[in-house]
Structures are given as structure tokens and as C-alpha cells.
Amino acid sequence: MRKLALNDEILLKIEKPARYIGGEVNSVMKDPEKVDIRFAMCFPDVYEIGMSHLGIQILYDMFNQWEDVWCERVYSPWIDLDKIMRKEKIPLFALESQDPVKEFDFLGITLQYEMCYTNVLQVLDLAGIPLEAKGRSGEDPLVIGGGPCAYNPEPLAEFFDLFYIGDGETVYRQLLDLYKENKSNSGTRQDYLRKASEIEGIYVPSLYDVTYNADGTLASFSPSVPHVPKTVKKQMVLSLTDTYYPKRPVVPFIKVTQDRVVLEIQRGCIRGCRFCQAGMLYRPTRERDVEKLKEYASQMLKNTGHEEISLSSLSSSDYSRLKELVDFLIEEFKGKGINISLPSLRIDAFSLDVMEHVQDVRKSSLTFAPEAGSQRMRNVINKGLTEEEILTGAGQAFEGGWNKVKLYFMLGLPTETQEDMRAIPELADKIARRYYEIPKEERSGKCQITTSTSFFIPKPFTPFQWARMYSNEEYIARAAIVKHAFNDQLNRKSLKYNWHDAEITVLEGVFARGDRRCSKVLLEAYRLGCIYDAWTKVFDYGKWLKAFENTGTSMAFYNERERKIDELLPWDFIDIGVTKEFLVREWERAMKGEVTKNCREQCSGCGAARFGGGVCNESKN
Amino acid sequence: MKARIKFRKYGSLRFIGHLDVMRYFQKVMRRSEIPIAFTGGYSPHMIMSFAQPLGVGVTSDGEYLDIQLTAPVASERAVAKMNAVMAEGIEVLSFVQIPEEKKYSGMTITAAADYRVTLLESARSAEQTRRIPGILKAQAEHFLGQEEIKVWKATKRSEMEVDIKPMIYDMQVGDADIRLFLAAGSEHNLKPDLVMEAFLDFCGEEKGAYPLHFHRIDVYAKNPDAWADEKAAHVRGAGLVTLESLGKKIGE
Numbered sequence: 104m105r106k107l108a109l110n111d112e113i114l115l116k117i118e119k120p121a122r123y124i125g126g127e128v129n130s131v132m133k134d135p136e137k138v139d140i141r142f143a144m145c146f147p148d149v150y151e152i153g154m155s156h157l158g159i160q161i162l163y164d165m166f167n168q169w170e171d172v173w174c175e176r177v178y179s180p181w182i183d184l185d186k187i188m189r190k191e192k193i194p195l196f197a198l199e200s201q202d203p204v205k206e207f208d209f210l211g212i213t214l215q216y217e218m219c220y221t222n223v224l225q226v227l228d229l230a231g232i233p234l235e236a237k238g239r240s241g242e243d244p245l246v247i248g249g250g251p252c253a254y255n256p257e258p259l260a261e262f263f264d265l266f267y268i269g270d271g272e273t274v275y276r277q278l279l280d281l282y283k284e285n286k287s288n289s290g291t292r293q294d295y296l297r298k299a300s301e302i303e304g305i306y307v308p309s310l311y312d313v314t315y316n317a318d319g320t321l322a323s324f325s326p327s328v329p330h331v332p333k334t335v336k337k338q339m340v341l342s343l344t345d346t347y348y349p350k351r352p353v354v355p356f357i358k359v360t361q362d363r364v365v366l367e368i369q370r371g372c373i374r375g376c377r378f379c380q381a382g383m384l385y386r387p388t389r390e391r392d393v394e395k396l397k398e399y400a401s402q403m404l405k406n407t408g409h410e411e412i413s414l415s416s417l418s419s420s421d422y423s424r425l426k427e428l429v430d431f432l433i434e435e436f437k438g439k440g441i442n443i444s445l446p447s448l449r450i451d452a453f454s455l456d457v458m459e460h461v462q463d464v465r466k467s468s469l470t471f472a473p474e475a476g477s478q479r480m481r482n483v484i485n486k487g488l489t490e491e492e493i494l495t496g497a498g499q500a501f502e503g504g505w506n507k508v509k510l511y512f513m514l515g516l517p518t519e520t521q522e523d524m525r526a527i528p529e530l531a532d533k534i535a536r537r538y539y540e541i542p543k544e545e546r547s548g549k550c551q552i553t554t555s556t557s558f559f560i561p562k563p564f565t566p567f568q569w570a571r572m573y574s575n576e577e578y579i580a581r582a583a584i585v586k587h588a589f590n591d592q593l594n595r596k597s598l599k600y601n602w603h604d605a606e607i608t609v610l611e612g613v614f615a616r617g618d619r620r621c622s623k624v625l626l627e628a629y630r631l632g633c634i635y636d637a638w639t640k641v642f643d644y645g646k647w648l649k650a651f652e653n654t655g656t657s658m659a660f661y662n663e664r665e666r667k668i669d670e671l672l673p674w675d676f677i678d679i680g681v682t683k684e685f686l687v688r689e690w691e692r693a694m695k696g697e698v699t700k701n702c703r704e705q706c707s708g709c710g711a712a713r714f715g716g717g718v719c720n721e722s723k724n
Numbered sequence: 725m726k727a728r729i730k731f732r733k734y735g736s737l738r739f740i741g742h743l744d745v746m747r748y749f750q751k752v753m754r755r756s757e758i759p760i761a762f763t764g765g766y767s768p769h770m771i772m773s774f775a776q777p778l779g780v781g782v783t784s785d786g787e788y789l790d791i792q793l794t795a796p797v798a799s800e801r802a803v804a805k806m807n808a809v810m811a812e813g814i815e816v817l818s819f820v821q822i823p824e825e826k827k828y829s830g831m832t833i834t835a836a837a838d839y840r841v842t843l844l845e846s847a848r849s850a851e852q853t854r855r856i857p858g859i860l861k862a863q864a865e866h867f868l869g870q871e872e873i874k875v876w877k878a879t880k881r882s883e884m885e886v887d888i889k890p891m892i893y894d895m896q897v898g899d900a901d902i903r904l905f906l907a908a909g910s911e912h913n914l915k916p917d918l919v920m921e922a923f924l925d926f927c928g929e930e931k932g933a934y935p936l937h938f939h940r941i942d943v944y945a946k947n948p949d950a951w952a953d954e955k956a957a958h959v960r961g962a963g964l965v966t967l968e969s970l971g972k973k974i975g976e
């Protein structure tokens with residue numbers, strides 16, 4: 104029988120002990136004596152969130168296919184267990200072997216959102232690994248970061264030995280082989296890091312020097328050692344069809360956020376919304392072969408026993424074989440009690456027809472993400488969704504029996520005026536009016552239009568990377584304008600409005616575009632007791648403000664100034680394929696309210712064509 | 725056709741609660757391709773019901789769930805198929821056909837359950853047990869000899885005092901463990917921890933003086949009728965037979 108790292112007394116005392124016992128169906132057990140490399144793969148949040156992440160399942164499957172590697176999973180212990188582990192000095196362990204993470208060769212941490220950064224420190228701390236990379240010795244695992252936030256790794260640079268920039272399926276084999284080679288040559292940790300920095304896509308922060316100007320902006324950023332590359336090139340899988348995919352994903356015992364089979368139908372997005380980081384990072388768009396996907400769907404449902412399958416992509420409607428795939432799924436699985444969920448679909452006749460087949464119309468709601476209320480604003484952000492399209496889509500849906508709509512917008516976008524803000528409730532009201540145009544006898548009661556706004560956060564590698572943000576107070580004021588305008592609407596009784604927290608927004612803003620000096624703030628916030636900042640019930644803004652104050656760091660410096668085009672940005676040393684010239688061009692077009700066509704309509708020469716694949720190679724008419 | 729599955733729960737899966745075990749078996753059904761029937765409607769559910777929930781931390785050699793089949797499957801094959809897709813900590817022990825009528829369903833018919841209670845060296849591990857002290861053994865007879873055994877029992881809304889004596893069918897305090905044979909099911913249900921609490925209190929022991937581990941041995945039904953295979957039935961107490969013995973093997 105497997106031994107457990109936590110004793111019975113603890114397991115019976117804490118919430119959801121199943122988070123920590125491992126042993127789930129399809130989890131992989133190996134003999135530690137028979138592998139060369141032990142890799143701990145961590146999602147720095149609670150189990151239910153971490154287990155829902157497809158990327159980790161892909162890498163877990165890939166690593167464990169390799170005979171010389173055993174990859175295990177690690178998640179953040181929830182607050183109840185965190186306290187016990189500190190008190191009883193129980194080291195953080197991996198789920199499969201239940202062995203301490205500290206004994207592993209690598210600790211890989213996926214960075215999906217900024218508000219998990221203090222949890223990164225929690226994981227290192229509980230594992231007994233020095234928080235700062237410079238304090239680590241040959242005894243410690245190599246700590247490697249990846250995921251979308253690794254595209255501006257600088258706020259975390261002090262805490263990681265390496266960062267992996269790009270699709271995980273590409274250079275890990277090289278990195279691990281180098282590790283074995285270095286070990287057999289009795290090379291040191293430093294030797295390894297030097298050599299690893301020469302692998303494309305690998306960034307070793309300790310090998311770079313940063314200097315600053317008097318005004319606080321970056322003056323220089325360059326390698327401090329010969330042979331270390333000046334720019335780090337994003338690595339990417341050109342053919343998604345021929346790469347790894349987890350046909351036997353791990354099946355959790357407890358309910359997790361994404362408790363279903365997930366089919367990644369494509370990576371990247373052709374649309375080029377100017378606020379969207381994923382849309383730029385994962386260029387060019389690459390599709391997975393539809394026949395392969397059908398095969399995966401059947402195998403994965405059989406191997407997991409899940410009762411739901413979901414398609415995953417940034418914009419499913421753009422997948423060229425969507426109809427064929429969806430028809431297959433409905434035909435094959437609907438009769439077997441399998442739910443089919445299709446997020447990120449554009450609302451049109453096709454998707455409404457599909458949705459009618461796969462869900463209960465009365466219970467489900469339609470989702471639109473116009474992101475901005477006015478057409479002017481939508482042109483600025485290059486969101487090619489018109490009011491007419493929304494009203495037509497909603498109208499068709501209402502006639503088909505739907506009566507619930509969810510709308511998503513952003514506030515604080517570049518050039519936003521009060522008129523743009525008020526356009527949000529006006530649009531919601533127009534949708535409600537469209538509903539009440541249907542004769543009373545034919546409609547099903549009142550309609551429910553729920554509008555949510557979040558605050559815009561400029562992200563690295565987007566055309567808005569130079570844009571300014573606002574203060575917490577200013578954001579609240581903007582939400583209040585929208586709120587008031589909702590009260591003026593004719594159908595206000597059918598409209599609901601929610602807005603996101605502004606406190607979390609400003610912090611995300613700092614760490615999204617921060618530099619190396621931000622690591623001080625993170626350390627201080629962690630020292631003051633911040634963890635699980637993505638959890639509103641745990642998040643403590645007061646402590647964060649104190650951390651900024653104690654470290655003499657200005658939030659406004661990072662958030663509230665528009666950066667100059669020629670300013671050296673902390674992430675400029677990373678080459679994602681999309682050129683800075685393109686981003687500048689898009690920023691300028693945004694200011695003029697000019698729309699840019701999507702990759703399938705017309706290539707705009709963003710630079711990603713140099714990878715030589717994906718949508719850039721599709722024949723265009 | 726209706727079938728009854730008997731399984732055991734051991735090792736680290738004792739930390740998985742009842743609702744999660746239900747979800748777990750739904751996935752087992754799909755992985756092992758047991759032809760289970762679904763309810764109709766927009767979101768169909770598997771027709772599956774558990775006889776008696778098991779508390780977190782408790783292990784068991786006799787857990788039951790009944791399912792409705794759309795086609796027969798041979799007992800041995802079904803057991804093998806399910807065990808091939810199991811996680812360590814749950815093992816299917818048998819798969820038998822049961823009568824169609826609702827009154828025979830595990831949930832309705834359950835009348836008793838028996839438990840093995842062990843005293844632990846420490847709450848940290850259920851593995852290290854200790855011998856039952858002589859004082860406890862000596863007190864068992866007096867404990868059961870009481871006119872009534874009143875305990876506070878939590879109900880949905882409040883707490884009330886109940887006499888649990890009629891629900892204790894048997895209690896044997898041995899050297900290595902304590903065996904409890906208790907009422908279970910929808911009519912009367914007595915949890916073993918409640919009995920132990922009352923017993924230790926009766927013995928004058930402080931609360932929490934003895935860390936305990938509970939293990940369910942089996943679940944029983946009353947009134948066996950012609951369907952039961954008399955020879956296979958493990959008759960105990962007042963004509964109680966295991967839920968398993970009320971079914972019959974399905975051949976190839």
C-alpha cells in the first residue's frame with residue numbers, strides 16, 4: 104500500500120483530504136530507483152484549480168512517457184494544511200510518491216496568473232527550498248517557470264533558476280538530457296545553468312544584468328556572461344497533430360473546476376484583439392487534425408469515465424472543422440449520457456443550433472463578450488463584434504426560447520470616455536428591448552441580462568503594452584458611472600450589473616508589467632502573510648499596500664504612466680515571433696480607431712510567419 | 725435487470741467521502757463499460773443507489789450499491805472489468821443479480837451493520853493498534869446490562885436524547901478489538917462512534933483518551949425470503965443476512 108506524507112490525524116482534521124493523497128485513476132507510479140530524473144510539476148494554487156489545467160496534464164503525460172523521468176504533481180496546500188505543515192515542520196511533498204519536493208531534480212511551476220505569485224513563494228518555502236535562486240545549492244531542485252506569465256518573468260526572476268519560454272512540448276527533452284550529461288560529468292549547478300541558457304527558449308535570469316535610469320525606467324538589460332544569448336526565442340509546436348496529448352488524464356476523486364475531458368482543438372487565435380495577450384503569444388494559430396480529435400475524444404472518455412467533454416481554444420468558432428467535430432460528438436456520445444460543452448462560441452445560427460442539441464435552452468444562458476460598449480471603443484480594441492451581430496444573435500436565440508444573456512465588458516480601456524462607459528448599459532438595454540419585441544404569448548417570462556465588467560490590464564506583448572492604467576479609486580468611479588447609467592435604462596428591472604474588484608486589478612497590473620525590483624514587494628507581501636491572493640475571501644489588500652510602502656515601491660510608476668514607445672521594457676529580450684514594429688503599428692491604429700483584419704481575411708505581417716506554419720501557411724483567397 | 729455490487733474500501737481511499745465515492749463509481753461504470761441504465765430527461769442520470777453511506781476515515785469490507793442494467797453481464801466478468809479500472813483503495817468483491825422490486829433495494833432493506841473497532845496507539849495511524857485494556861472488557865457487561873443507554877444524538881434541526889440500547893444488537897469486547905452489531909438503515913440507524921463514546925464515558929474514560937479506528941465488516945438485511953440462498957446466507961442475530969447473500973450469481 105502507498106504510504107502517505109500526512110498522518111491520519113491531520114487528514115481527518117483538514118478540509119478535503121483527497122487533495123493530498125494522490126493515487127487517482129491514471130496517476131503514474133514509477134520506481135524512483137529506476138528513473139534518472141524526478142520532476143515535480145506544480146500549479147501554485149489549490150488542487151481543484153490546479154487539476155483543471157490542461158497544460159499540466161499534457162506535460163505530465165509527456166514526461167511520464169519517457170522511461171528515465173518520473174513526473175509527479177504538486178499543488179499549494181490550502182490554508183488549513185499550510186498552517187499545520189509550518190507548525191509541524193512537514194515538508195511539501197509530491198502527490199504520487201508522497202516524497203518531499205526538496206528531493207527532486209526539478210520543480211516546474213506553471214505561472215497562469217499574477218495573483219498566484221505569493222503561492223509560488225509558499226510552495227518554495229514549504230518545500231524547504233531557499234526562496235531566492237542565489238541562495239540555492241546543488242542539493243536543491245532546479246526551479247523552472249513556464250506558462251503565460253513567464254513571458255514577463257522579471258518580477259519573479261529572483262526566485263527561479265530558469266524559465267521556459269514557449270510550448271512545453273518542445274525543448275524539455277533537450278533540457279533533461281543536458282541535465283543527465285552534466286550530472287555524469289560531475290558538473291555543478293552553475294555549469295548546468297550556463298549550458299541550459301544556450302538552449303533556445305530557456306532563460307536563466309541570473310546570467311543577465313539590469314541597470315536603471317534615474318527616472319526608474321530600464322537603462323540596459325544584457326547577458327553578463329559570454330555565449331548567453333541576448334534574446335530568448337519562444338519555442339513552439341508547429342504541428343499540434345503530431346505532438347503529445349494526454350489520452351489518459353488523471354481523474355480526481357473530488358469535484359474539480361474542470362471535471363471533464365478537455366479537447367484542445369487549436370492553439371492561438373486569428374483575431375488579434377489588441378488587449379489580448381494569448382492572442383499574440385500563441386501566434387500563429389495552429390489547428391489539430393479533426394480525425395485525431397475524434398480519436399482522442401473516444402479514448403479519453405473511455406479512459407477517464409468522465410460524463411462531460413469540452414472543447415478548448417481561444418475562439419472555437421474559428422476552428423475550420425468545428426461542425427464536423429461537433430456533429431461527431433453529438434452523434435457518438437449524446438445518447439450515452441455524455442454532456443458536451445462548447446465554450447467560446449460566437450453566437451450565430453450554427454452555434455444556436457448546436458447549443459439546442461447539447462443543452463437545456465431554458466436553463467442555459469447565452470454569452471457575449473463585446474468587451475466594450477460603443478462601436479468606437481470596439482474599433483480601438485479591434486474586437487470585430489458589431490452591435491448588429493449581437494442583436495441579431497440575441498434575437499435568434501430569444502426566438503429559440505432562450506431568455507438569459509451574459510455580457511462581458513472591460514472598463515478603463517485606452518481612450519475610454521464617459522460616453523463609452525454609458526454605452527455598456529445602453530447595449531444591455533437594447534438586447535432586453537429586442538427580447539420584449541417578441542409577443543408576450545410567445546416569450547418565456549422576463550429576460551435576464553447580466554452584465555459583468557472587469558478592469559482592463561495592459562499585458563506585455565500586446566499593442567496595449569504601453570498603455571496606462573488607473574488608480575483603484577478611479578476604477579471604482581468608472582464602475583459607479585456604469586452603475587448609475589444602468590438605473591436610467593428602460594428595462595432596468597431585467598438588467599443586472601456586477602463589477603470586478605479593483606484592488607486585485609491594480610496589483611495584477613504591477614506584476615504583469617513589472618521588472619526585477621518587484622520581487623522585493625512579493626517577498627515582503629509574503630512575509631506579511633499574503634497567500635492565495637486570487638481568492639477574494641483570503642486576499643488582504645491592506646497587507647499589499649504595506650508591502651509597497653515597506654519596500655518603497657510606487658504602484659503608480661508601474662501602472663499610471665503611459666510608457667514611451669522607445670522605452671526599454673523588461674520583457675523586450677523575449678522574442679515571441681510577433682515583432683515590436685507590428686505592436687507599435689497596432690497601437691497607433693488603435694489610437695486612430697482603425698480596425699485590423701484577422702489572419703484569415705488578410706495577413707497583417709505580424710512576424711509570426713517566420714515560424715513557417717499554422718494559419719500563416721494556409722492558402723488565402 | 726438489477727445487480728448488486730459489493731466492494732471494500734481500504735487504505736488511503738478511506739479519506740474519500742460518500743458523495744465522492746458515488747461520483748467515483750459513476751466513472752467506474754463508464755470506464756468498465758458496464759451496461760448501466762439511465763433515467764430519461766434532459767440530463768440523464770445513472771440508475772444507481774448506495775445501501776449505506778460510510779463515514780470519512782472508516783474502512784470497510786462490505787459496501788453495497790445497486791444498479792439497473794440494460795443487458796446482463798456475467799458476475800465474474802463484471803467484477804474483473806471493474807477491478808481492472810480501479811484505483812488502489814476500492815476493490816469490487818462481488819456482482820450479483822437481485823430482485824426487481826423496490827422493497828429489495830439495498831437502501832430499503834438494510835437493517836444492520838457490524839463493525840470492528842480498534843484502539844490505536846495514536847490518532848496518527850490506524851495501523852498501530854493496542855490491546856483492549858481489562859477495565860473496558862470488565863465493563864462491557866455492565867454497560868449492556870443498563871436499563872437504557874441514553875445519548876445525545878444530533879438531528880437535522882436540534883439535538884435530542886435517545887435510548888440507543890435497542891439498536892445495539894450485540895457487542896463483544898475482545899483482546900484485540902471490539903465488535904459491534906448495530907441497527908442500520910432508514911428506520912433505525914446507529915453509528916458506531918456514538919456507541920463507543922457512550923461506552924467509554926460509562927467506563928469513566930475521558931473523551932479522546934482512546935483514539936479509535938472503525939471498520940465496517942458487512943451490511944445486513946432482515947426477512948430473507950425464498951430468493952435468498954439459505955446455505956450461502958451468513959445468518960446472524962435475528963435472522964439477518966448479508967446484502968450480498970440476497971442476490972444470485974449471473975452466469976455467462
Ligand code: SF4
Pocket residue numbers: 386387388701702703705706707708709710711712718719
Ligand atoms: S503572419 Fe499574418 S497570418 Fe501569420 S499570424 Fe501574423 S498576421 Fe496572422
